[in-house]
Amino acid sequence: MNDRRMVIGKTVVHALCLLPALALVRMYFNGALVAQADPVSYITHFTGNWALWILLADLAITPLRRLSQRAGRQGLNVLVRFRRMVGLYAFFYATLHLLTYVLLFSGYNVPATIAGLEAGRVLEPWRQLQLIWPAILDDLQKRKFIQVGLASWAILFLLAVTSPRRALQAIGGKNWQRLHRLIYLAGALGCVHYWWLVKTGVRTPWKVTAVLTVLLLIRMAFWISKGAKSAPRRQATQRQGAY
Numbered sequence: 001m002n003d004r005r006m007v008i009g010k011t012v013v014h015a016l017c018l019l020p021a022l023a024l025v026r027m028y029f030n031g032a033l034v035a036q037a038d039p040v041s042y043i044t045h046f047t048g049n050w051a052l053w054i055l056l057a058d059l060a061i062t063p064l065r066r067l068s069q070r071a072g073r074q075g076l077n078v079l080v081r082f083r084r085m086v087g088l089y090a091f092f093y094a095t096l097h098l099l100t101y102v103l104l105f106s107g108y109n110v111p112a113t114i115a116g117l118e119a120g121r122v123l124e125p126w127r128q129l130q131l132i133w134p135a136i137l138d139d140l141q142k143r144k145f146i147q148v149g150l151a152s153w154a155i156l157f158l159l160a161v162t163s164p165r166r167a168l169q170a171i172g173g174k175n176w177q178r179l180h181r182l183i184y185l186a187g188a189l190g191c192v193h194y195w196w197l198v199k200t201g202v203r204t205p206w207k208v209t210a211v212l213t214v215l216l217l218i219r220m221a222f223w224i225s226k227g228a229k230s231a232p233r234r235q236a237t238q239r240q241g242a243y
């Protein structure tokens with residue numbers, strides 16, 4: 001792919017990934033957000049859903065590329081160049097989701113923070129956070145879905161900070177690849193988080209779970225076939241080594 005096409009491709013991916021955030025901003029300005037029965041809950045669900053779907057889109061890139069290679073087409077190879085970017089967008093939405101939880105869901109006093117900052121009290125944001133901290137810790141202890149959500153976010157955070165090329169060089173390609181396989185765990189924890197937060201009998205998380213299961217099955221099939229292909233090669237090398 002030449003440079004110009006790459007720039008166009010990146011612009012399209014940025015635009016697609018930013019669309020949900022822009023839609024939310026638009027809802028805020030045209031009043032559609034406050035018209036919701038519970039705007040805070042709406043933002044929490046909106047950002048949570050997009051974090052998970054974008055994460056799944058990121059996980060779909062490798063299987064799509066491999067399946068297209070098997071079909072004799074190389075066209076989808078280029079998708080790999082956008083994998084890092086899409087993963088970072090999943091982290092972006094997961095962080096918006098976490099901030100919504102801390103700043104809006106948990107009763108963080110935003111007006112008092114702004115007033116404090118305007119009055120020159122630079123530590124006001126921290127002071128306000130300290131006030132709601134016990135409630136957040138209590139929630140974390142009591143609600144398992146919050147623990148699982150936090151674990152998923154922590155993995156996405158780890159992958160985001162190790163995504164630059166410098167980090168790859170520092171830890172080595174193999175280790176980096178192993179570490180970045182944790183993205184599957186982040187996706188699985190995201191699904192568990194969703195199942196554990198819905199009421200008993202509600203089946204809405206089935207779609208994300210089905211997509212993740214299919215992606216994992218495809219990935220496993222590739223691992224198995226790769227192992228089967230490399231086994232005779234390994235044996236041949238060992239036999240050659242024996243003589």
Ligand code: HEM
Binds near residue numbers: 041045052055098
């Ligand atoms: C620090 C971590 C997290 C916290 C504190 C958190 C908290 C929450 C809360 C409070 C809700 C709404 C629960 C309710 O309505 O009763 C929610 C919903 C949700 N969260 Fe999270 N979450 C976290 C991380 C994540 C991550 C990393 C993902 C995705 C990978 C995610 C995906 C979702 C989804 C899909 C929903 C439900 C959306 C819906 O019902 O339509 N969350 N989360």
